[in-house]
Each structure stands twice: as structure tokens, then as C-alpha cells.
Amino acid sequence: MKRYAPILKSILLYALLTGATILMSFPLFWMISSSLKTVEETNSPGIVWIPDQPTLAAYTGIFQNENFLRSYFNSVFYVTLSLVGTLISIAAVAYAFSRVEWPGRNVVFFLMLSTMMIPPQALIVPQYVFFNKLDWIGTFNPLIIPGYFAGGAAMIFLLRQAMAQIPKELDESAFVDGANHIQIWWEIILPLVKAPLATVATFLFVGLWNSLLTPLIYLQTIDLYTLPVYVSTLYNINLTTQPWPTIMTSAVLTTVPLIIVFFLAQRYILESVVVSGLKG
Amino acid sequence: MTRAQEMFSVKNRQTITWILFLLPAVAMYLVFMAGPLFDSLRLSLYQGEGYNPTTFVGLQNYRDLFTNPLWREKFFNAFANTCIFFAIHMLVQNTLGLLFANLLSSEFRGRNFFRTVIFAPATLSVLVTGFLWTLILNPNWGAVNKTLIAMGLREFALPWLGRENLALPVISLTSVWQWVGMPTVMFLAGLMGISDELLEAARIDGASEWNIFWKIKFPLLKPVIGVVSILTFVDNFNAFDVIYAMAGAKGEPAYSTDLLATLFYRTGIAGEHPVGIPNMGMGAAIATMTFAILMTGVLFWLYISRKQATE
Numbered sequence: 001m002k003r004y005a006p007i008l009k010s011i012l013l014y015a016l017l018t019g020a021t022i023l024m025s026f027p028l029f030w031m032i033s034s035s036l037k038t039v040e041e042t043n044s045p046g047i048v049w050i051p052d053q054p055t056l057a058a059y060t061g062i063f064q065n066e067n068f069l070r071s072y073f074n075s076v077f078y079v080t081l082s083l084v085g086t087l088i089s090i091a092a093v094a095y096a097f098s099r100v101e102w103p104g105r106n107v108v109f110f111l112m113l114s115t116m117m118i119p120p121q122a123l124i125v126p127q128y129v130f131f132n133k134l135d136w137i138g139t140f141n142p143l144i145i146p147g148y149f150a151g152g153a154a155m156i157f158l159l160r161q162a163m164a165q166i167p168k169e170l171d172e173s174a175f176v177d178g179a180n181h182i183q184i185w186w187e188i189i190l191p192l193v194k195a196p197l198a199t200v201a202t203f204l205f206v207g208l209w210n211s212l213l214t215p216l217i218y219l220q221t222i223d224l225y226t227l228p229v230y231v232s233t234l235y236n237i238n239l240t241t242q243p244w245p246t247i248m249t250s251a252v253l254t255t256v257p258l259i260i261v262f263f264l265a266q267r268y269i270l271e272s273v274v275v276s277g278l279k280g
Numbered sequence: 281m282t283r284a285q286e287m288f289s290v291k292n293r294q295t296i297t298w299i300l301f302l303l304p305a306v307a308m309y310l311v312f313m314a315g316p317l318f319d320s321l322r323l324s325l326y327q328g329e330g331y332n333p334t335t336f337v338g339l340q341n342y343r344d345l346f347t348n349p350l351w352r353e354k355f356f357n358a359f360a361n362t363c364i365f366f367a368i369h370m371l372v373q374n375t376l377g378l379l380f381a382n383l384l385s386s387e388f389r390g391r392n393f394f395r396t397v398i399f400a401p402a403t404l405s406v407l408v409t410g411f412l413w414t415l416i417l418n419p420n421w422g423a424v425n426k427t428l429i430a431m432g433l434r435e436f437a438l439p440w441l442g443r444e445n446l447a448l449p450v451i452s453l454t455s456v457w458q459w460v461g462m463p464t465v466m467f468l469a470g471l472m473g474i475s476d477e478l479l480e481a482a483r484i485d486g487a488s489e490w491n492i493f494w495k496i497k498f499p500l501l502k503p504v505i506g507v508v509s510i511l512t513f514v515d516n517f518n519a520f521d522v523i524y525a526m527a528g529a530k531g532e533p534a535y536s537t538d539l540l541a542t543l544f545y546r547t548g549i550a551g552e553h554p555v556g557i558p559n560m561g562m563g564a565a566i567a568t569m570t571f572a573i574l575m576t577g578v579l580f581w582l583y584i585s586r587k588q589a590t591e
Contacts, residue, residue, distance in 0.1 A: 013383060017394045020380065024397050024457070027412050030423055034415065042415070047426045089305065096301035112305070115313055117574040119518045119541065122567030125548055125560060126316030126323070146312045156305075181297040210405035212521060228407050232525075235411060244415055251408040258403040266396060269465065 031255075035059070035248040042244035058245040067222060068250065071230035078140050078215075078226060079208045086147035086155075086204055091197065094159035095185050099171055109160075116153045120213075128217065142218040143211075155200045162196035163189055198268035205261055209254075227254050323564035333561045341565035355566065357535060358543040359573075361448055365539060366516040368452035369459070374508055376456070377463025378501075382493060384464070385471040395468075399461030406458070410525025413454040417441055444536040447527060451537055455522045459515075463508045470504035471497060502588070510581045517574055520545065540570045 034042055036054035062068050096102075097109050131142045171184045179187075190197070215226045222230075231250045235242060324341055326333040344351045380398055384391055401409065416423045417440040425437035440450045474497060482492050520541035523531055529546055531538030546552045548563015 010388065013386075013388065017383060017390075021394060021397050024401060024460075027409075027416060027457070028400070030416055031408075031412050043421050047423065047430060089308075092301045093305040096298050096305075100298035100301070102298055108302075112309065114578075115309060117514060117571065117578055118313065118317055119544075119567055119570045119574065120520075122320050122544075122564075122571060123313065123316045125563065126319035127312065129319075130312075130316065146308060181301065185301070206403050210407070212405070212407050228405050231405075231411075232407055242415075247411055248415070251411060254408055255404060258405075259400065262400065262403045263396070266399070 028255075031248050031251055034244055035252050037245050039241065039243060039245060043241055055245075058249040062246060062249050062253070067225070067230060070223065071225045071227050072253070074140075074224060075209065075227040078143055079205065081140075082144045082147040082208050083201065083204055085144065086152070087197070087201055089147070090152065090155050090159060090200060091190060092185070094156050094163055095181075095189060097156065097160045098163035099166075099184070099189060100181070112153050113157060124213075124217065131218065137218060138220045138224065140219075140224065143214055152204070155203065159193065159196050159200055162193045166192055195268040195271045198265050202261060202265040202269060206258060209258060320564045320567055323560055324568045325561070326564075327559075327561045329557050329559075333559075337561070341562050342569075344562070345565055345569065351562070354535070354538075354543060355569075358531075358538045358540045361531070361537060362517055362519075362539045364448055365452050365455075365519060366513060368449060369456060369512050369516050370509065372453065373456040373460050374463045374505075374512060376460050377508070378467050380460070380464040381467030381471055382497070384468055395464075398464050401458045402461040404458060406521035407525050409454065409458045410522055413457075414441065414526055417450065441526060442533055444533050447533060448537045451522060451526050454526070455519070458522075463512075466504055466508050467501065470501045474500050503585075506581065506585050506588075510578060513577050513581075514574060517570065517577075540566065540573075544570065 033048075033050055035058055036056070037048060037051045038055060038057070041048045041051055097105065127142070128137075131137060134141070136142050136145075166189060170188060171179075174184050174188055210228060211226070212228045212232065215229050216232070219225055219229065225233075227250075231247070231254060234247045234250060323333065325336060325338060327335045327337045327341065345355050346352060384395055384398075417425075419425060419437070419439040419442060422440075424440070428434070428437040438446060441447050478496065479492060482496055487495070518541060519539055523537055523539055523542050524545075527533075527537040529542055529550055531542050544563055544566045547558070547566060548560055549558055551558040
């Protein structure tokens with residue numbers, strides 16, 4: 001009996017994980033399958049798992065849709081600009097919180113962390129009023145500029161934890177050799193935190209790419225709409241028959257870049273969660 | 281120069297240049313967060329229509345929120361719903377995360393594949409998740425109900441998002457589906473920090489996997505459980521997108537999925553039927569209360585974790 005225990009155990013393991021896989025990936029399968037159906041098939045009383053004659057009509061339709069293409073371009077444009085600035089400024093701030101000693105550092109760090117408790121909704125209206133004074137409504141500025149000033153306490157925390165674990169002697173000897181902070185930051189510290197940087201970049205990319213509320217509030221004209229804002233307009237609550245194939249096609253096309261980025265970065269993500277000292 | 285003098289001049293240079301690194305963040309937090317936060321606190325003491333209420337009313341908004349039946353009912357309904365929404369995440373999402381992490385922590389074929397599959401939904405847009413589940417759970421042509429009917433279980437083919445006592449748990453579970461990868465990854469990281477020798481020794485002594493989990497892994501994971509819990513708390517008391525995508529800003533049906541964030545959005549930004557004009561002062565009061573709840577929770581957590589650390 002004991003001889004069979006390991007086999008039983010791995011059967012149980014695979015059974016559990018297969019169940020989880022079906023549960024986790026069925027909706028994604030359904031998204032792709034629905035994007036290849038006709039409207040009649042998505043709204044028919046019978047189950048169409050995989051359409052008999054998959055149609056790319058929804059795809060060709062959406063690729064001819066000027067508003068969709070423009071929103072895709074807008075998303076790429078704003079996410080790239082925002083990502084670059086946010087990443088550089090977060091790395092700089094994490095450096096100041098981990099490699100430089102200065103009075104009051106822990107207090108300031110704690111205050112910064114406590115901003116994570118502020119409900120984002122609480123800031124929306126005062127921020128709107130502020131950006132309105134700057135005449136930034138209907139531009140990408142409210143989405144891009146704040147990132148250049150280190151957006152996201154959680155990301156700073158992650159990077160700071162990683163930087164704090166690098167031995168102090170490394171930058172001290174570089175100082176003696178006449179290097180300055182900028183050089184040490186760029187040439188010594190940043191190359192040593194590549195994995196956490198990749199993780200932060202991935203999380204930021206996912207967050208920015210998927211962001212709905214702020215673009216919805218600030219962009220206001222269809223010419224500037226980002227992808228999620230445009231996709232949200234496809235679902236019309238007043239219609240009894242939703243154009244599900246088109247909605248699901250746009251969902252697939254929104255998701256593809258995310259899956260690619262996540263696939264490329266996933267090994268860094270686990271590695272840096274370990275490094276950030278979550279184990280206590 | 282001696283080495284000590286060298287180090288001294290280095291320290292001096294340090295004090296000047298670190299400011300460069302910090303300046304952007306300080307500016308950001310003052311201008312884009314601290315400013316608006318205090319502005320929001322100030323606004324909660326005012327009344328008036330539109331985005332710039334001008335009549336100072338002291339604590340009247342808070343008094344209304346707690347004593348005026350109209351507001352009290354809405355506020356406590358949203359508060360109770362938010363608590364349920366959080367509790368479902370805490371219990372289901374984090375328990376599943378712990379289970380998945382425990383399964384994924386041993387070496388076996390296909391481990392990376394399963395890890396990817398479990399984490400993948402966390403990269404999706406909440407909007408996409410919302411649409412996707414709205415389609416799957418549609419009472420007439422959704423995949424769930426069609427399958428149930430095909431299996432002869434017509435009486436279980438319910439209007440999942442249309443019933444007052446069902447909608448909130450169902451939406452919470454779709455959100456659990458999306459985010460379960462987060463605690464999984466964090467617990468996995470924690471489990472990987474436990475030394476293999478310790479677990480091996482316990483196995484040689486004949487301890488069952490069940491006992492190893494509860495007697496060794498679980499106690500060592502306590503700090504991670506703390507971090508995961510507090511993140512779950514903060515995230516879910518701020519939740520907005522998933523309700524907005526699946527139940528609309530009014531938390532349909534009949535406000536049964538209304539959360540603090542959607543109540544705030546309707547009151548302070550969108551303006552609520554029948555008036556249709558935003559009540560910024562009251563909105564700010566609701567936001568302040570949400571902030572107070574979060575603050576209480578986080579301080580309580582800090583107190584507990586301090587106490588555990590000194591024990």
C-alpha cells in the first residue's frame with residue numbers, strides 16, 4: 001500500500017490542478033470562442049462551444065474601425081510615455097530611501113507608504129479641479145505627468161526592499177573612487193535590481209494599459225480615447241442584443257499585449273517577490 | 281587625505297545629491313496627493329451644488345450621514361456590502377491562494393504552466409473580466425445556465441446577476457477568480473523561503489503533509505498572511521471597477537451591490553437620481569469615512585504585527 005502512496009499523491013495533485021486550470025482558463029477560452037462567433041450564435045439557446053464555421057468577421061470589422069485603431073494607438077502612446085517616466089522616478093526615489101542615509105528617512109518613508117490607504121476615489125474631484133486650473137482636461141497630461149513624479153507607493157516599496165539588500169560596501173568603495181550618486185545609481189545599483197525592475201515595469205504596464213477611470217474622466221473626446229474607454233462604449237445597456245462577437249474581439253485584442261508581457265516577465269515576478277523579503 | 285577624511289567628504293556630497301533623488305516624489309505627493317486629500321477633508325465641511333460647494337456647514341454632512349434616515353440607510357447598506365465583498369475575498373481568494381501556493385511549492389512537471397494559468401487572469405482589465413462574466417452568467421444565453429439546463433438542472437439556472445441576494449456574492453467570486461493569482465504568488469514566495477532541510481527532517485520523522493502544513497509551514501507564513509490580509513483589506517475597501525462594469529454605478533439590482541466607492545461616485549461625481557447634480561460636500565464626507573475605516577484597519581494591523589514581533 002505504501003508503495004502506491006506517491007502515485008496516489010501525484011494523481012490527486014494533478015486532479016486538483018487540472019480542475020483549477022479548467023476553472024481559471026474557461027472564461028478565456030470563452031472569450032476567444034465568442035469572438036469567432038456570429039451574433040446569432042452568441043445569443044442562441046443552444047451551447048456553441050466552438051463555432052462550426054469560425055468567422056473572422058468581427059476581427060475584420062474592428063480592424064476597419066477607425067475609432068478602434070486610434071484608441072489602440074492612443075493606448076500605446078500614453079502607456080509608453082507614462083511607463084518610462086514612472087519607472088525612472090520610482091527607481092530614483094527607491095534609491096533615496098535605501099542607499100542614502102538622511103535624518104527623518106523612516107518617517108518620510110512611512111508617510112509615503114500610508115498614502116496607499118487613501119481611497120483613489122477621494123482624490124478624483126480635487127485632482128480634477130486642480131487639472132482643470134492647469135487647463136489639462138481633454139489632454140493626456142493628467143495621465144502622463146503625475147507618473148514622472150513617482151506614482152505608486154507599493155512599487156517604490158518593492159524596489160526599495162530589493163535595493164536595501166545590496167551590500168553597503170559596494171557604493172562606499174565607489175564613492176572613494178570618486179563616483180557620484182547618479183553614477184552609482186545608474187551603473188551599480190540599477191543593474192543589480194533588474195528582476196525587481198522588470199516586475200515593477202510589468203505591474204505598471206498592466207495597471208496603465210487597463211486603466212479605465214482616469215482616462216474616462218480626463219480625455220473626454222473620442223479622438224483621445226484609450227483602448228479600455230473605447231471598449232466600454234461598445235456595450236450599450238439600451239440594446240437588448242449586445243454585439244458580443246465585437247466586444248469579445250476587442251477584449252481579445254486588449255488582452256494579447258498583456259499576455260505577451262506577462263509571459264516574458266513572469267520568472268522575474270516570482271524571483272523579486274522572494275527578494276523583497278516577504279518571508280518576514 | 282586619510283580614509284576617515286575621505287569618507288567625511290563623501291558624506292557631505294551625499295547630503296546634497298540625495299535631495300535630487302527625492303525631490304520629484306516629494307513634489308508629487310504634495311501636489312497630487314496631500315493637496316487634494318486635505319482639499320477633500322475641507323470639502324466635507326461644505327455644502328452646495330456642483331464641483332465647488334461654498335457654504336460652510338461644519339459637521340452637518342457627517343451628522344446627515346449617520347442620523348438622516350435617507351443617507352444613513354445608503355451609507356450603512358454600502359458599508360455592509362463592502363464588508364461582505366471584503367470577507368469573500370479574504371476567505372475564498374486567500375484560502376485558495378494558500379492551497380495553490382502549497383501545491384505549486386513542490387517540484388513537478390508542468391509547475392510553471394499551472395502557475396501561469398492561475399496568475400493569468402490578474403493581468404486582465406477589470407472591464408474585460410466584467411464583460412466576460414456578464415456574458416457567461418447571462419440568464420438566457422450564458423454558458424453557465426445553458427450548461428445547467430443541458431444537464432437537466434433547470435431549477436439551478438438562476439439569474440445570477442439579477443437577484444438581490446445573489447448578485448453581490450457572484451460578483452465577489454468573479455473578482456476572486458481574477459485576483460487569486462496575487463496571494464498565490466505571495467504565499468509561494470513565502471513557502472520558498474522555508475528551508476528544505478526543515479521539511480525533509482519532518483518527513484523523515486514520519487509527519488504527514490497535513491501536519492507539516494499546519495505545524496511548520498502555516499506558523500512560518502504568518503508574516504506573509506499578515507501582508508496579504510492587509511493588502512486584501514485596502515484593495516477591497518477601495519473596490520470600484522468590477523461593480524461599475526458588472527452592476528453599473530447604482531450597484532444593481534436595487535443597490536444590493538452598492539459599495540462605498542460606488543456610493544461615493546454617485547453622490548460626489550455623477551450626481552444621483554432624481555436631482556442629477558453632484559453633492560461634492562457629501563461625497564467628500566463619504567470619502568473621508570472610507571479613509572477613516574482604512575486607517576483604523578491598518579493601524580489595528582500594525583498594532584497586532586508589532587505585538588507578534590515582540591512576543
